[in-house]
Amino acid sequence: MRTVRTVPEARDTLREPRRSGQRIGLVPTMGAFHGGHLALMRAAREACDLVVVSLFVNPSQFNAADDLARYPRDEAADAARAEEVGVDLLFAPSADELYPDGFDTRVEPGELAMVLEGAARPGHFVAVATVCTKLFSIVQPHAAYFGRKDAQQVAVVRRVVVDLDLPIDIVALPTVRDADGLALSSRNVFLSPAERAVALALPRALGAGASAEGSGGDPVAAARSVLEAERGLTIDYVTVADFDGPTLCGAIRVGATRLIDNVQLSR
Numbered sequence: 001m002r003t004v005r006t007v008p009e010a011r012d013t014l015r016e017p018r019r020s021g022q023r024i025g026l027v028p029t030m031g032a033f034h035g036g037h038l039a040l041m042r043a044a045r046e047a048c049d050l051v052v053v054s055l056f057v058n059p060s061q062f063n064a065a066d067d068l069a070r071y072p073r074d075e076a077a078d079a080a081r082a083e084e085v086g087v088d089l090l091f092a093p094s095a096d097e098l099y100p101d102g103f104d105t106r107v108e109p110g111e112l113a114m115v116l117e118g119a120a121r122p123g124h125f126v127a128v129a130t131v132c133t134k135l136f137s138i139v140q141p142h143a144a145y146f147g148r149k150d151a152q153q154v155a156v157v158r159r160v161v162v163d164l165d166l167p168i169d170i171v172a173l174p175t176v177r178d179a180d181g182l183a184l185s186s187r188n189v190f191l192s193p194a195e196r197a198v199a200l201a202l203p204r205a206l207g208a209g210a211s212a213e214g215s216g217g218d219p220v221a222a223a224r225s226v227l228e229a230e231r232g233l234t235i236d237y238v239t240v241a242d243f244d245g246p247t248l249c250g251a252i253r254v255g256a257t258r259l260i261d262n263v264q265l266s267r
């Protein structure tokens with residue numbers, strides 16, 4: 001696996017494979033790889049000739065400076081794991097490389113980005129849409145791989161590629177969970193064992209919501225009642241949204257950590 005840090009290096013590395021007709025897959029990430037990231041890389045490895053992983057902790061995606069400062073970073077460990085699953089190219093640019101002095105253009109998604117995560121984190125999806133568009137332009141992948149864990153993000157990125165006529169297949173993969181049901185997330189490392197026990201109410205609540213839906217009940221009410229019965233968390237939102245079909249989405253705070261999760265509903 002090769003690691004490159006500049007846009008020209010990335011372009012140079014990809015020129016010949018593209019010219020010779022290789023299928024290029026991109027997995028955009030912020031590093032701190034876990035099983036969710038690795039599942040995306042493996043799926044890209046199976047379907048593509050050349051797999052590019054971008055590792056960029058996008059400063060503009062964070063609302064609080066402390067959240068950015070404490071975001072877990074371990075590029076050496078990430079590179080080793082990516083290489084193990086057969087990634088060909090790791091693109092790990094600096095913030096100055098992607099946002100040099102004078103940078104002044106943004107991609108602004110519309111209504112889809114105003115609700116839920118967009119409402120809770122102002123500017124978040126502008127940052128996501130802008131950085132994804134830049135990565136798509138630099139790498140020019142045939143396919144890009146995203147996790148359903150961030151269901152609204154998948155919906156926003158799909159909208160961007162349709163609206164901007166980008167010829168890229170957006171592939172969405174199921175959420176990878178720990179054995180106890182908690183969705184894998186780079187932020188889980190911040191949870192103490194006691195907080196983690198509380199956080200498990202989120203997948204439990206979404207499961208209860210999906211069952212209620214299956215038996216003709218109200219998924220939001222069922223999920224909410226599980227969360228309300230748990231001490232030590234605050235509910236940010238629980239709602240059904242249309243992200244690639246009806247999806248029961250929840251966001252909670254446990255201590256200083258904010259967690260999101262979702263399940264698809266079969267309607």
Ligand code: AMP
Binds near residue numbers: 031036186
């Ligand atoms: P991040 O590094 O958090 O920006 O995530 C990079 C990609 O991995 C995004 O497409 C996420 O949706 C995806 N991802 C994060 N957690 C999971 C998970 N538990 N299961 C599947 N995909 C995930």
